[in-house]
Amino acid sequence: MTSPAAPGTGDLLRAYDDQLRERLSSALTQVRLGPLVLATYLGGRGFVTYRSLEEDGRPATEASVRRLVEQAMARYEAAPEIAYVEWKTRGHDHAPGLHEALLDHGFAPDEPESIMIGEARLLAQDIGLPAGVTVRRAVDEDDVRRMHVMQSRVFGDPPERAEAHLGQILHRLRTRNDMELWLAEAHGEVISAGRLEPEPGTDFAGIWGGATTPEWRGRGVYRALTAARARSAIAHGKRWITSDSTEFSRPILERSGLVKVSTTTPYEWRRGTA
Structure with missing residues (x-):
């Protein structure tokens, strides 16, 4: 018995258009x-x-x-x-x-x-971390604020934009249960962070806001953070991962089997x- 063919780029793009x-x-x-x-x-x-x-x-x-x-x-x-x-x-x-x-x-x-799409299982790999680095979910508002400071610095967000975005994230965490925030730490400092958004009623979860400090890039930290989010997406019953990726993260996702279906x-x- 043959396995069903993997969806092509056109199939993934249609699913993106129809569901997301x-x-x-x-x-x-x-x-x-x-x-x-x-x-x-x-x-x-x-x-x-x-x-x-x-x-x-x-x-x-x-x-x-x-x-x-x-x-x-x-x-x-x-x-x-x-x-x-x-x-x-x-x-x-x-x-x-x-x-x-x-x-x-x-x-x-x-x-x-x-616009990147691929199977969550392709990302959910065991990734070795540098000594002293840990990956975990954010558990309280202090975690959220610490990771947001790092992300805003990496993205170069103006202060008013950074403050508005932080307010949105905190409000959503206080009033809803539809998002997870993940971070990587080294020696008590947040060095990488991103969120996971399982989309109800779809086959997708989105990974967003991924940022890593420059001195920790190229050492597997972002891949490990992405793998942790992919494992959580699978636990939520999601098959596909999607992300709008910069040129920093696109090659990492491509190496894990995600494909570029379009641009935004x-x-x-x-x-x-x-």
Whole structure:
């Protein structure tokens, strides 16, 4: 009896599109605007996502895309509590004129990232750690704050953004049970950290926010942190791991069998800078 063929890149991308693109676990509010989902979060953040930009079965055009951007931003601009908005684009979408429409409305693109997907079991390996390094779940708010300081420093987040994100994480941990935070320590210092988000009703868990201090890179710490999260994802009944990966983490995930199925580029609008 032959084993079923492993899913190809196209199958993984369809699963990603169908199961994940409109799931916004920690949003305070979500409203629909045609094909768009407009969300708000603690800390004055808005977020735009969608399964596709088609409307009523009609393919997107430059005019329809520009109209959607105008309508979405009219909503956010009319909400004074929203300080910044992220519009999450994907490289495989049919989105004529989206880049230009976003720029015209004051958005700036960030660096593209790779959308990675693969089987959790491929990541859930035993990884040897350097002497003195341990990997564990964060257990209290002190752990969360320590790991957040390290992540913000590695990512170069401005102080107001870092504080807003910390507030979101702490609120979610206090009010929900849908996320795990993991960290690696050496000599009492957090040297690597990331979170796991098992998505209810899907086959996926996401690994997000992975950061490692420069002096500990290339020594297996991030791989061990990822393996621990993958084992936990399997315990939650998830088959697939997904991650939006920088060029630091993409090669590590590829070596474990994950594949790049597309790219994602976040565009950001900030109130008062448009």
